[in-house]
Amino acid sequence: MSKTVVSLHQVTIRFAGDSGDGMQLTGDRFTMDTASLGNDLSTLPNFPAEIRAPQGTLAGVSSFQLHFADHHVQTPGDAPDVLVAMNPAALKANIKDLPRGATIIVDSDEFTSRNLTKVGYETNPLEDGSLDSYKVHALGLTSMTVSALSDLTLSRKEAERSKNMFALGLLTWMYHRPTESTENFLNAKFAKKPEVLAANLLAFKTGWNYGETTEDFSVSYEIAPTKMAPGKYRNISGNTAMAYGLIAASKQSELKLFLGSYPITPASDILHELSKHKKFGVITFQAEDEIAAVGSALGAAYGGALGVTTTSGPGLALKAEMIGLAVMLELPLIIINVQRGGPSTGLPTKTEQADLLQAMFGRNGESPAVVIAPATPKDCFNIAMEAARIATVYRVPVFILSDGYIANGSEPWKIPEIAELPDLRVEFAKTQENFLPYDRDPKTLARPWAVPGTKGIEHRIGGVEKADKTGAISYDPTNHDFMVRTRAAKVAGVSVPDLEVDDPTGDAKVLLLGWGSTFGPIAAAVEALRENGEKVAQAHLRYINPFPKNLGDVLAKYDRVIVPEMNLGQLAMLLRSQFLKDITGFNQVRGLPFSTTEIIEATMAVLND
Amino acid sequence: MTDLVLTKKDFTSDQEVKWCPGCGDYSILSTVQSFLPEMGLPRENIVFISGIGCSSRFPYYMETFGIHSIHGRAPTLATGLAISRPDLTVFVITGDGDSLSIGGNHLIHALRRNVNLKILLFNNRIYGLTKGQYSPTSEQGKVTKSTPAGSLDTPFNPISLALGAEATFVARSIDSDRKHLTDTLRAASLHKGSALIEIYQNCPIFNDDAYQVVKDADSKGSAILQLVHGEPIKSQTHGVVFKNGGLEVVPLDSVPESDIVVHNANNVDPSYAFALSRLSGSELVHVPIGVFRDVERAEYGGLVNNQIADAIATQGAGDLSKLLATGDTWEVK
Numbered sequence: 041m042s043k044t045v046v047s048l049h050q051v052t053i054r055f056a057g058d059s060g061d062g063m064q065l066t067g068d069r070f071t072m073d074t075a076s077l078g079n080d081l082s083t084l085p086n087f088p089a090e091i092r093a094p095q096g097t098l099a100g101v102s103s104f105q106l107h108f109a110d111h112h113v114q115t116p117g118d119a120p121d122v123l124v125a126m127n128p129a130a131l132k133a134n135i136k137d138l139p140r141g142a143t144i145i146v147d148s149d150e151f152t153s154r155n156l157t158k159v160g161y162e163t164n165p166l167e168d169g170s171l172d173s174y175k176v177h178a179l180g181l182t183s184m185t186v187s188a189l190s191d192l193t194l195s196r197k198e199a200e201r202s203k204n205m206f207a208l209g210l211l212t213w214m215y216h217r218p219t220e221s222t223e224n225f226l227n228a229k230f231a232k233k234p235e236v237l238a239a240n241l242l243a244f245k246t247g248w249n250y251g252e253t254t255e256d257f258s259v260s261y262e263i264a265p266t267k268m269a270p271g272k273y274r275n276i277s278g279n280t281a282m283a284y285g286l287i288a289a290s291k292q293s294e295l296k297l298f299l300g301s302y303p304i305t306p307a308s309d310i311l312h313e314l315s316k317h318k319k320f321g322v323i324t325f326q327a328e329d330e331i332a333a334v335g336s337a338l339g340a341a342y343g344g345a346l347g348v349t350t351t352s353g354p355g356l357a358l359k360a361e362m363i364g365l366a367v368m369l370e371l372p373l374i375i376i377n378v379q380r381g382g383p384s385t386g387l388p389t390k391t392e393q394a395d396l397l398q399a400m401f402g403r404n405g406e407s408p409a410v411v412i413a414p415a416t417p418k419d420c421f422n423i424a425m426e427a428a429r430i431a432t433v434y435r436v437p438v439f440i441l442s443d444g445y446i447a448n449g450s451e452p453w454k455i456p457e458i459a460e461l462p463d464l465r466v467e468f469a470k471t472q473e474n475f476l477p478y479d480r481d482p483k484t485l486a487r488p489w490a491v492p493g494t495k496g497i498e499h500r501i502g503g504v505e506k507a508d509k510t511g512a513i514s515y516d517p518t519n520h521d522f523m524v525r526t527r528a529a530k531v532a533g534v535s536v537p538d539l540e541v542d543d544p545t546g547d548a549k550v551l552l553l554g555w556g557s558t559f560g561p562i563a564a565a566v567e568a569l570r571e572n573g574e575k576v577a578q579a580h581l582r583y584i585n586p587f588p589k590n591l592g593d594v595l596a597k598y599d600r601v602i603v604p605e606m607n608l609g610q611l612a613m614l615l616r617s618q619f620l621k622d623i624t625g626f627n628q629v630r631g632l633p634f635s636t637t638e639i640i641e642a643t644m645a646v647l648n649d
Numbered sequence: 650m651t652d653l654v655l656t657k658k659d660f661t662s663d664q665e666v667k668w669c670p671g672c673g674d675y676s677i678l679s680t681v682q683s684f685l686p687e688m689g690l691p692r693e694n695i696v697f698i699s700g701i702g703c704s705s706r707f708p709y710y711m712e713t714f715g716i717h718s719i720h721g722r723a724p725t726l727a728t729g730l731a732i733s734r735p736d737l738t739v740f741v742i743t744g745d746g747d748s749l750s751i752g753g754n755h756l757i758h759a760l761r762r763n764v765n766l767k768i769l770l771f772n773n774r775i776y777g778l779t780k781g782q783y784s785p786t787s788e789q790g791k792v793t794k795s796t797p798a799g800s801l802d803t804p805f806n807p808i809s810l811a812l813g814a815e816a817t818f819v820a821r822s823i824d825s826d827r828k829h830l831t832d833t834l835r836a837a838s839l840h841k842g843s844a845l846i847e848i849y850q851n852c853p854i855f856n857d858d859a860y861q862v863v864k865d866a867d868s869k870g871s872a873i874l875q876l877v878h879g880e881p882i883k884s885q886t887h888g889v890v891f892k893n894g895g896l897e898v899v900p901l902d903s904v905p906e907s908d909i910v911v912h913n914a915n916n917v918d919p920s921y922a923f924a925l926s927r928l929s930g931s932e933l934v935h936v937p938i939g940v941f942r943d944v945e946r947a948e949y950g951g952l953v954n955n956q957i958a959d960a961i962a963t964q965g966a967g968d969l970s971k972l973l974a975t976g977d978t979w980e981v982k
Contacts, residue, residue, distance in 0.1 A: 221977050287969065
């Protein structure tokens, strides 16, 4: 049978199923196969906080969305072109995001009256005509998988578990993805379980063959590789890039890396990743609580290590007092906050940017700290090294504000050459007469990093206000005023690059200004707006405290400044107070990244205002 | 041993000591300063880390490295430092409020991990710095500013708590008994891992004479049960015997000398040391003083650093460029 091959510029696919159906793994594999073909891509995993919510319920639906193209990709895509739904719950939870005409592939075996009732379908959507405006492929994924594996000595339940590989095989055929890397992956993953390995390989192969032979699928699709700069690439998630950036910073600074951490979603993967790399001399310490996690990191920093703690919003709240001590001790400390929906426990597995003001001000007293934020998953690598530079040169706590979207999302990354990485070496205080622990470098205002074991510079520091230079306890009013202002001046004086503005025609009146993970949707919206002839400028803040020196001039240049944020206007508040500039906020806290369309609409409203 | 010859004066900082006149902290400070030269360590390799409270001012008076940190959290800083710098000797200075109330969690976890820390717990059974509220070791019924009708809380027994947390070295001493405190510091300094010394410390302002019974010449002889490894456990009037599956204090003249328990601090069964710790309640009738438990268990920082050394030995030192290119990669020409 001859089949048609159609060329596409881009596709967005969403895999959805029960949280036990293996959708994250399926999405990951499809992503890897797509990356290795040279397509640019962006991913969005979306899963419930419950590890195994009741089977077949809306609450238990887990999904993974992938956008890939023959051109540069900024976001995981607004609306899927293809939905793979492993059960009625997955269909119901995701159908609202599908544009008319989209392709739906469902496991019809799961559309039993019991499962339909469980999610409130009164009639079967596969039969009642409600899906008529979509291209629906209703396949017996479960039954086909079970019959394909009938020669293996597996129970029916065990055989059913491989249905995600059947679906992956089918999609792999549909989009002309290579099969080798998934086969290699399965071979490695199940090397010690030959029966499970055989089942997964066979299900994957059968799914591929099904697409190749059945008349249900008459068309397959090709997406040409994206033009990218020459070099070696891999796909990387934000949390992995962060962990690698810390190891790189440790090597480039010649400092031992010490991570003090307490498990918390969505930050734990940084702890997991770093704990694999002991051969780099990395110490990972899973502490008894969030306070001990940051305390141990600060203790290690006092001893001359690169001290890091990782957490998410609720954990940051607990660490506040210790970070205040770090401000007072003026020691290097990196605090990575992978933000999630708040307040309180909030939405543990969903993304948000509502901890900006907590990082800025969430401590007692005048307690300044540096705040920086990665723009994309791969940017986490660079931001980690940048945090190390600032923390060690200025001896200050540095916050990195990542979020769930950046942490779990992934994109292709051009692997940097080690020779290109910055030199991050700094000097410790040396043996000397009359050592003064709070005598500052006149340029950076940093005090000496005076580590134990150095003869002749024994000294005592603490959380009580200290006298200038000597560091002895001081309750002197003038001294306190001086020290408060000096700590503030030190952070304000941290050297950060100027803000770059993308304004190709140079005469745009409207600036879209973002920070953190909003970079992708803003960039995609700006591209689309310009294609429609609109003039908009874009700039993105990676440095929030201190702001780039030219930020005031940039803001002054534009009639209107739109700040999209996944909070109720926290960056906008900082900008207004510091620059007396009116800011148009575009704010959502839905636990999801902005869609490109939403930002386009918000911008058009301003352009037409 | 090094040829380092230091004296008490070498460990005395230039800071004016600012505890209240008559505070038990003075004698502890003096004893520690006098003992440190005996350890033969250079000053720069010693770090004192404290929390918040009267006793936590201690590091300022020591001519070593030191951090006066935040309330209850000294063990967290000390743990990070001790793990990452096994070459240092780290002391934690804390009080009963600091370590048993706000910082209780960190104390028990440091002890169970057996981090190489020497923890000196100054127990005065009162909050001094905040001016006289009851503490987690105050006796039930204690009348203080915050408990005018008497406290309702059952107090902690710090020794029992430490033993419950799997501590490998647990001892009790008294601020004014210079010789005993020195001996106990020596034993702690020879122990590999966490060592907790509870020091009965007098607060002359808010809880004066709380420990008078173990200090007065006419009462201490019968109150103090001396714990000396290999010696019978007894006071001048009483001895400790095995009874009903546990330990009991009986008049010396009621049993033959051979029935008195001979102390074995190295007993790996923690129930023995725990039974000893239960011989005294807050009323201090019979008070065991000395080393309750001194057993060997791998020290945490050593375990951490061994895992790293093993990884390097078996896999070679980390190669950053290899790490960055882990997994599926592709070339763009």
